[in-house]
Amino acid sequence: MSNTAKSPWLIHYDGSSCNGCDIEVLACLTPLYDIERFGIINTGNPKHADVFLVTGSVNEKNAPVIRQIYEEMLEPKVVIAVGICATSGGVFRRCYNVMGGTDKVIPVDVYVPGCAARPEAIIDGVVKGLEILERKREAVRMSRKKVRGVPQ
Amino acid sequence: MRGVNDLGKRTVIPFGPQHPILPEPVHLDLVIEDEKVIEAIPSIGFIHRGLEKLAEVREYPEMVYVIERICGICSFGHGLGYVTAVEGLMGVEVPERADYLRTMWHEMSRIHSHMLWLGLTADSFGFESLFMHTWKVRERIMNMFDLTTGGRVIHSVCKVGGVRKDVGGEMLERIASEVRDIRKETKELTKVFLNDTSVKNRLCGVGILSEDDARDLCAVGPVARASGINQDLRLNGMCKYGELGFEPVTGKSGDCYARCKVRILELGQSLDMVEKITSVLPDGPVEVPVKGPLPTGEFMMRLEQPRGEAFYYVKGNGTKHLERMRVRTPTNMNLPSMVRMLQGCDLADVPVIILTIDPCISCTER
Ligand code: SF4
Numbered sequence: 001m002s003n004t005a006k007s008p009w010l011i012h013y014d015g016s017s018c019n020g021c022d023i024e025v026l027a028c029l030t031p032l033y034d035i036e037r038f039g040i041i042n043t044g045n046p047k048h049a050d051v052f053l054v055t056g057s058v059n060e061k062n063a064p065v066i067r068q069i070y071e072e073m074l075e076p077k078v079v080i081a082v083g084i085c086a087t088s089g090g091v092f093r094r095c096y097n098v099m100g101g102t103d104k105v106i107p108v109d110v111y112v113p114g115c116a117a118r119p120e121a122i123i124d125g126v127v128k129g130l131e132i133l134e135r136k137r138e139a140v141r142m143s144r145k146k147v148r149g150v151p152q
Numbered sequence: 153m154r155g156v157n158d159l160g161k162r163t164v165i166p167f168g169p170q171h172p173i174l175p176e177p178v179h180l181d182l183v184i185e186d187e188k189v190i191e192a193i194p195s196i197g198f199i200h201r202g203l204e205k206l207a208e209v210r211e212y213p214e215m216v217y218v219i220e221r222i223c224g225i226c227s228f229g230h231g232l233g234y235v236t237a238v239e240g241l242m243g244v245e246v247p248e249r250a251d252y253l254r255t256m257w258h259e260m261s262r263i264h265s266h267m268l269w270l271g272l273t274a275d276s277f278g279f280e281s282l283f284m285h286t287w288k289v290r291e292r293i294m295n296m297f298d299l300t301t302g303g304r305v306i307h308s309v310c311k312v313g314g315v316r317k318d319v320g321g322e323m324l325e326r327i328a329s330e331v332r333d334i335r336k337e338t339k340e341l342t343k344v345f346l347n348d349t350s351v352k353n354r355l356c357g358v359g360i361l362s363e364d365d366a367r368d369l370c371a372v373g374p375v376a377r378a379s380g381i382n383q384d385l386r387l388n389g390m391c392k393y394g395e396l397g398f399e400p401v402t403g404k405s406g407d408c409y410a411r412c413k414v415r416i417l418e419l420g421q422s423l424d425m426v427e428k429i430t431s432v433l434p435d436g437p438v439e440v441p442v443k444g445p446l447p448t449g450e451f452m453m454r455l456e457q458p459r460g461e462a463f464y465y466v467k468g469n470g471t472k473h474l475e476r477m478r479v480r481t482p483t484n485m486n487l488p489s490m491v492r493m494l495q496g497c498d499l500a501d502v503p504v505i506i507l508t509i510d511p512c513i514s515c516t517e518r
Binding site: 018021026031056057062094098116 | 177198199202205206223224227286293329512514517
């Protein structure tokens with residue numbers, strides 16, 4: 001396990017959610033669920049983050065914000081869509097100002113279902129994301145080696 | 153490079169939509185001079201979904217699921233407001249027990265909302281351990297929601313004609329004992345919030361809203377009460393509040409400390425009310441079958457949410473779909489007051505002031 005996977009930092013952005021999933025994400029940080037025991041820390045800075053948690057669906061106005069945060073994050077990174085809104089639009093699917101899930105603007109690695117997603121499910125999703133993060137890190141390392149011409 | 157002569161020039165600092173202190177996206181342009189905020193220009197629209205229009209494609213009993221998802225923090229209150237409005241439209245009488253249960257859940261959601269707010273506020277002035285403690289206590293009430301309704305944040309127990317779930321005697325005892333535990337733990341937290349010097353330094357005299365301003369800007373809920381306006385819609389005879397005997401809490405100074413104190417005192421009141429309901433809950437059915445013609449006409453109702461007055465309007469046209477459904481939420485009313493409070497404050501106080509109106513942007517934009 002790399003250092004990144006030992007202590008991944010996450011950034012959270014609320015798309016057009018109802019808050020339900022956001023407060024569950026916050027609940028994960030607090031003593032009962034205590035996501036910090038996995039070394040996970042919530043940060044506000046995209047450049048420090050390895051994991052991007054998105055709650056809520058995407059609309060015209062927040063799509064650029066989501067894209068910008070994603071682009072500011074350094075490789076390797078994983079995106080986790082929390083809640084059914086972030087997965088597909090959920091109950092708001094037929095609203096006029098909802099484009100759909102997070103995958104309409106950025107690639108998503110893990111989908112956490114639920115409305116609202118329970119803290120246990122969110123933690124499970126993040127832990128799944130860490131495996132993907134590790135694989136991506138390995139891929140980034142290999143490609144750098146290739147560029148430098150180091151024998152494998 | 154800026155020289156001495158440039159000091160005092162105006163700068164615009166963008167605040168949000170993604171900001172560590174904001175759980176929700178709202179954007180403010182802060183015009184500052186030195187360290188003082190001269191003007192705050194809010195811009196919203198990041199969370200607008202347009203769910204009022206869904207009333208045209210969802211049938212009216214189904215619509216309650218959508219309404220509950222206006223906001224995950226006051227989800228019970230929104231469900232309650234909507235079903236009460238539809239019941240008013242159709243002339244449905246709700247059984248006594250269901251009404252009491254609704255009151256109990258509504259108060260429980262006030263407890264969870266106020267605790268959530270206290271925690272976030274503690275975090276906004278950098279007192280992280282207090283945030284953690286508050287949220288630890290809050291998990292108890294979330295657990296009670298989970299056990300009685302089956303959901304932690306979205307409950308879906310209200311329906312037109314009553315409530316979907318009954319609460320048994322054993323469960324009521326458990327709630328009562330849990331409430332006693334929560335009260336004990338809240339006492340400890342209260343001491344810190346109201347007497348700790350570092351907390352007082354951050355809250356006292358910050359973001360003052362005078363009583364006249366609060367009236368002029370139509371502040372609602374704890375924000376208005378902290379400025380000395382005695383206004384609480386729970387006194388208007390909705391649900392069973394009349395039988396529970398309570399008096400609204402008001403403050404005087406209208407600063408962040410007063411708003412914090414009002415919420416803390418309300419927390420105690422809500423705990424008392426929940427405990428009282430567990431002992432006076434009458435027997436009987438929890439729902440009545442809804443018969444008769446489909447809703448026609450208009451109905452309007454007001455409800456005191458944890459954040460203040462919410463307004464629901466429904467208009468039926470004799471079909472299964474409502475013709476119009478409208479919600480006006482408390483944060484919507486408190487935004488002008490927030491802009492007033494921000495004028496002239498220090499840049500470092502901005503997060504605290506924004507949080508003391510307990511903003512709920514999901515509600516505001518729907
Ligand atoms: S999935 Fe459900 S609880 Fe989560 S943000 Fe969407 S509507 Fe709210």
